[in-house]
Amino acid sequence: MTDIKFPPPAAGHFNEGQLREAIEMLFFAYRDFTAEPDAILAGHGFGRAHHRVIYFVGRHPGMTVSDLLGILKITKQSLARVLRELVDQGFVAQVQGERDKRQRRLSLTAKGLALEKSLTERQLARIARAFDAAGVQSVEGFRKVMLGITDDPSLGRKSV
Amino acid sequence: MTDIKFPPPAAGHFNEGQLREAIEMLFFAYRDFTAEPDAILAGHGFGRAHHRVIYFVGRHPGMTVSDLLGILKITKQSLARVLRELVDQGFVAQVQGERDKRQRRLSLTAKGLALEKSLTERQLARIARAFDAAGVQSVEGFRKVMLGITDDPSLGRKSV
C-alpha cells in the first residue's frame, strides 16, 4: 500500500513526513512505555492515575495537594478519588503542614515506596536500554527535543 | 523478589536521575502534546480516541479495521464505537475490499481530511518548533531514543 508521500526537506527544516514520524513515535513510545506498569497496577485494582500520584509523591516527598494538581493538570475532584484510595490503603501518608496548617504534605509509606519501585523499575530499565543503545550524544538530542515539545518545562516541576 | 535493587555500575552510563528525567519528559511532553487537539475535539463531541483513528486512517488510506486494531492495540469493541461515530457523521468512509470482501477499507472523506488537518497541524507545528530549535543532530538522537523505547518499532506500523 502506498502511504502518503511528502516533499523533500527544505534546507535547515524538516518535512512533514519527518514531523509525522515524530508524532507517531510519541504515540508508540508512550503506549509501550505505559503498558508494563498498567499490568502491575491492574493487579492492585489501580490504574495509571494511581501510578502518576505514586510517582510524583515519591519523587517530591512533602509536596502538597496543590503541587500535585499543578503537575498532573487535572481537577481536584479527579485527584481526590485516587488519592483517597492510596491513603486509605496505606500507600500514601498525609501530614498537616507545619508553617501552613491548611496543607496536607504528601509522602509515600514503606508500602508505597515498594509499589513505586516495582512500577518504576520497569520503566527505568526500558529507558536505560534505549539510552545505552543510542549513546550519550543521542540522549542529549532526545532531551533537547523533548523539552522543546513541552509547553513550559519549568512549570509543574518545581522542587518542593 | 529477585530484582536488582541498584543497577550495577557496568550496566550503563546513565544514573537513575537522568533516567527519571526521561520518564518525566515523556509524561510532560505527551500531556502538552495532546492538550491542543483535545480542546478542538471536544468542540466536535469527540475525544482523543477519535483523533487517533482519524490520524492513522489519514496516514494509511485503505487500511483495514484489523490494521487499525493492530496499531492502536485496543479491543474491537472499543474501536467500533469510535469508528461508528466517525462513519455515521461522515468523517470516515468504508468500502468493501476487492480481493477480500470481508474487509472494510477505511479512508477519510473530505470532511475527515479537513478535521485531520486542523488537529494535526497544531501538533506538527509543535514538533517543527522543537526540531528547529534542537537542530538536525539532536533530532537524529531523539529518533534513536524514541525507537529504543518502543517495543518493536516495526510492528503495528506496517505499510498497508
Place this chain on the structure above:
DNA sequence: GGCAAAATGTCAACATGACTGACATAAAAT
C-alpha cells in the same frame, strides 16, 4: 462440497479516569 478460520459487527455489563458545578471548612492573609 463441506467446514474451519478469519474479518467484522454487535449487545451487554462494567471500570477507570476525566469533567462541571456546588458547597463546606479551616487557616492564612489582608
Place this chain on the structure above:
DNA sequence: ATTTTATGTCAGTCATGTTGACATTTTGCC
C-alpha cells in the same frame, strides 16, 4: 473582620477502555 487560599466532598456526566458472548459473511483448505 473579611476575604482568599488549600483542601475536601457530594452528585452527576462523559469518554474510553475492558470482558464475554454471539452473529454474519467470506475465505481458504481438505
